[in-house]
Amino acid sequence: MEHVTEGMLRNDRDIQTMTGSLRFAPSGLFARARLVTGRVVPSRVAAALVALVSLALTASGCSITANLPADGMPPLTLPETDMPEGFESDSTSTQMVTTKIGGKNVFIPSTVVVAGGQSHTLSIYNTTDGAHGFRIDGLGIEVVLNPGVEPEVDLGMLEGNRVYAIDCHLHPPHRTGTLVVVQGR
Secondary structure (H helix, E strand, O other), X not given: OOOOOHHHOOOHHHHHHHHOOEEEOOOOOOOEEEEOOOOEEEHHHHHHHHHHHHHHHHHOOOOOOOOOOOOOOOOOOOOOOOOOOOEOOOOOEEEEEEEXXXXXXXXXXXXXXXXXXXXXXXXXXXOOOXXXXXXXXHHOEEEEEOOOOOOEEEXXXXXXXXXXXXXXXXXXXXXXXXXXXXXXX
């Protein structure tokens, strides 16, 4: 059998016949395509053949990536479930501590996550020797935490999908915290 050249591709049937029989070697300086018959085709002929096949498929309305997004990855589809959306919580109160660690005043936990659509309170105990502030500016909450005292701070009914900063309004250099309100059911 003779080598395949560009001149041998006379019509669409030849192109269709060739597309099913090409196998490509790893890319590199001497990349080649090998026909099923075992004949080697120079890489420029293989590239021209692939370009012609792609052009023919595109002209006929076919496209390998017609239904793929721009990044070429197929969309992720999750199985249908009858689980309601959002989160629910059996807790309506969270305990926090303000303390000193390594010379820094911190809130523990530094991130509090609650479900929206229900009331929630924070019980904050100050373990230090001095008064500290507790502020959630986005909710209009500002409390002074005296040493050895554990006040309850009512957050009220919270709307989901919100993130609020927590800080010490008496000592701005102190470590901050975060209140995350996830979507409730």
